[in-house]
Amino acid sequence: MINLPTASFRITPYGEVDAVALENLRDGFDTSQLLRLVDRLDSCLAELGGITAMRDELLNLHAMALTLVEGAVPTVPAENIRIWEVAESLRLDLEALSSWIRDAQLTTAPLRGLAPDGGA
Numbered sequence: 706m707i708n709l710p711t712a713s714f715r716i717t718p719y720g721e722v723d724a725v726a727l728e729n730l731r732d733g734f735d736t737s738q739l740l741r742l743v744d745r746l747d748s749c750l751a752e753l754g755g756i757t758a759m760r761d762e763l764l765n766l767h768a769m770a771l772t773l774v775e776g777a778v779p780t781v782p783a784e785n786i787r788i789w790e791v792a793e794s795l796r797l798d799l800e801a802l803s804s805w806i807r808d809a810q811l812t813t814a815p816l817r818g819l820a821p822d823g824g825a
Contacts, residue, residue: 766788
């Protein structure tokens, strides 16, 4: 008689998963965390004016730097605008987005652990 080891994975509608990791998640993972991530992303992007606004701010910063560093003709209106203030504002926006990204990585990490090979 051949003794076969118990399967360490479970077949699910979304692929094979590590059976032990799945049981651990069922015992303690709050799926509503993912919905809260969506809400926080929406809030973060609204505060930043959306991805398009961040993109535009980066393009404006590039144009201002191009003028200062390479002597290009100014293309961004210069009335009461300081390049270092624009750079600092952008840095703060990126830090807020980075904070959300770090939280999202931590929140989704247990789901990556469902990989049949242990998520390695």
